[in-house]
Amino acid sequence: MSNRRPTIADVAAHAGVSVGAVSFALNGRPGVGEETRQRILDTARELGWQPSHGARSLSTSRAFALGLVLARAPESIGSDPFFPAFIGGVEAVLAPRGQSLVLQVVPDAEAEIAGYRRLGGEGRVDGVFLTDLRCSDPRLSLLTEIGLPAVTLNRPDIESGFPAICLDDRPGIATAVGHLVGLGHTRIAHVAGPTELLHGRGRHEAWTAALDEAGLAPGPVVESDFTAAGGAAATRELLDLAERPTAIVYANDLMAVAGMAVAHERGYVVPNDLSITGFDDMELSAHVHPALTTVRTDPFGWGRAAARVLLDLVEGRDPGDEDVAPGALVIRYSTGSAPG
Structure with a gap:
C-alpha cells in the first residue's frame, strides 16, 4: 500500500x-x-x-491566517466565558477552509498596538478581529495606516472603513430593568463595565434609559472591570450604602455570580432580600444557587459571523455590516418581588 x-x-x-x-x-x-x-x-x-500553507502562501502572497490580539492578563482568559466561545465560532469557520487563528495575549493597550504592527509588518496574518472597542479607538487608524483588513465587534463611535458585526446590548438590559420594575423594585443599582469600552458604556446607558422610561431615578452605579473580583468589590460597596438597593443589574454574568456570593456572605437571601441579573448567560449561570436571571447572547455565533465576514473582506469581496440577534432575557430564580 x-x-x-x-x-x-x-x-x-x-x-x-x-x-x-x-x-x-x-x-x-x-x-x-x-x-x-x-x-x-x-x-x-x-x-x-x-493544504501546504507554505506553497499556498508563496503562490498567493497570503498567510492563510487571521489574528486576534487581546489586552488582558493571560490568566483571565480562562475565567472569561466570552472569548472561548467566540474563538470556537471563529475556528468553526476557519478550520474547514485550511485557515489558522493567530492569538496574542498582551498586558496592555500599548503592547496591543505593537502586536498589531508586528502581525501586519511580518505578514503573519491576512486580517484581524477588533474586539473590546474603545471610545475613539486608535486601533482603527493604525490598521488603516498599515493596510491590515479588519472586522470590528460592534460599530465604533468614530468613522470606520471596516465592516462591523453588531450585537445591540440595549434591548437585553432594558428587558432586565423592566422585569425588575414589574416585580416592584424602585432602587435598582448597576455594576457597570469599564466606561472606556463601548459595550461597558452602552450597557450603562441602556440601564439609565430604561429606568428613565419607567419613571425612576437612576440608582447607584459602581464601575468595575468585568472580572469576578471586580464584581465582588462593587457589590460590597453597594451593600454598604445606608439605603442599599433591592436589585442590582450587572454588566456580565461573572460579576453577577461573584456579587451573589458576597450577598450570601453578608446574610442576604437572593432573591428575597436582593434580586440580581447578569448578562451573557454563561453555562455556569443556570447551575449556581439560585440560578441566575440573565440576558442570553451567542458569542459562538458572533465568532462564526465575524470569521465569515473577515474572510470575505480578505478575499476581495465587499461585505457590509451584519447584525446578530440581540440578547433575550432568561428568567430564573435570582429575581423576585421587591422586599417589604
Missing part, C-alpha cells in the same frame, strides 16, 4: 469535481454550490488531506 500523502487531485477525483472546484471550496470562494462545497470538505477530511 502506498504511503504517499493525498493530493488536491485525489480530493477532486473522490468528490467527482474538478481541481478548480476543490480550490474554490477550500478557500471559501464563490463558484460552487453549498452542497458541493460540503461534499468537497467532507472528502478532504476523510482522505486526511491538508
Whole structure:
C-alpha cells in the first residue's frame, strides 16, 4: 500500500469535481454550490488531506491566517466565558477552509498596538478581529495606516472603513430593568463595565434609559472591570450604602455570580432580600444557587459571523455590516418581588 500523502487531485477525483472546484471550496470562494462545497470538505477530511500553507502562501502572497490580539492578563482568559466561545465560532469557520487563528495575549493597550504592527509588518496574518472597542479607538487608524483588513465587534463611535458585526446590548438590559420594575423594585443599582469600552458604556446607558422610561431615578452605579473580583468589590460597596438597593443589574454574568456570593456572605437571601441579573448567560449561570436571571447572547455565533465576514473582506469581496440577534432575557430564580 502506498504511503504517499493525498493530493488536491485525489480530493477532486473522490468528490467527482474538478481541481478548480476543490480550490474554490477550500478557500471559501464563490463558484460552487453549498452542497458541493460540503461534499468537497467532507472528502478532504476523510482522505486526511491538508493544504501546504507554505506553497499556498508563496503562490498567493497570503498567510492563510487571521489574528486576534487581546489586552488582558493571560490568566483571565480562562475565567472569561466570552472569548472561548467566540474563538470556537471563529475556528468553526476557519478550520474547514485550511485557515489558522493567530492569538496574542498582551498586558496592555500599548503592547496591543505593537502586536498589531508586528502581525501586519511580518505578514503573519491576512486580517484581524477588533474586539473590546474603545471610545475613539486608535486601533482603527493604525490598521488603516498599515493596510491590515479588519472586522470590528460592534460599530465604533468614530468613522470606520471596516465592516462591523453588531450585537445591540440595549434591548437585553432594558428587558432586565423592566422585569425588575414589574416585580416592584424602585432602587435598582448597576455594576457597570469599564466606561472606556463601548459595550461597558452602552450597557450603562441602556440601564439609565430604561429606568428613565419607567419613571425612576437612576440608582447607584459602581464601575468595575468585568472580572469576578471586580464584581465582588462593587457589590460590597453597594451593600454598604445606608439605603442599599433591592436589585442590582450587572454588566456580565461573572460579576453577577461573584456579587451573589458576597450577598450570601453578608446574610442576604437572593432573591428575597436582593434580586440580581447578569448578562451573557454563561453555562455556569443556570447551575449556581439560585440560578441566575440573565440576558442570553451567542458569542459562538458572533465568532462564526465575524470569521465569515473577515474572510470575505480578505478575499476581495465587499461585505457590509451584519447584525446578530440581540440578547433575550432568561428568567430564573435570582429575581423576585421587591422586599417589604
